[in-house]
Amino acid sequence: MPDLTLIFVNPRVLDDCSFHPCVRLTEWTNQRHLSFIPPDGDFKLCDYIIGPETQISMPVSIRPSFTFGEGHGKLDIEVQVKHTGGRDVDSFVLTIPMPKQVNSVNLQETIGSHSFDQVTKTIRWEVKKMPAAGMHRITGAISVAPQAGSYTKLDCHPNIAVELSVAGYSPSGVKVARLGVVTEEKYKLFKGVKYTAKAGRYQIRT
Secondary structure: OOEEEEOOOOOEEEEEEEEEOEEOOOHHHHHOOEOOOOOOOOOEEEEEEEEEOOOOOOOOEEEEEEEEOOOOOEEEEEEEEEOOOOOOEEEEEEEOOOHHHHHEEEEEOOEEEEEEEOOOOEEEEEEEEOOOOOEEEEEEEEOOOOOOOOOOOOOOOOOOEEEEEEOOOOOOOOEEEEEEOOOOOOOOOOOOOEEEEEEOOEEEEO
């Protein structure tokens, strides 16, 4: 089995690390190097958080607007890709919960497609690949069921759930500087690193 040493460009930003049992903790404590003999198959080498002193910019800027009147409403959401190093956003999904009084929606998007679930009253806007250039938008009218008696104004401030991934991008700035390999085998080595940024619990509060 190869004996590996993984060296980062900026290891000091890694905080509260949790390592796979194969990692030699002494090497990390003394030099901030990940030294290990990997187990067979796929495995997770390390979990970590980024310390509060490191500023992380969100890869997209989202500006939502909701207005409701008697029997109708309007939705307007603008999205701009900003901090991805010029890379497109993959698998972009917005999930937008609506008030239970909403009957239907009539929306148009500049990119991707949308759906509306009548049971959960949820709008879902999906874009397989969102270009880094330009402003992207979903906008349109909302039909609201008539209220019994006097009209009650709807106040909609949903928490919009955001899903996305960006290939080849590291928002935290964590980079691999070098991977050292020690082995007695004669096979040819191939060393490579791939970065993918994915949204976890990412919400926009309106």
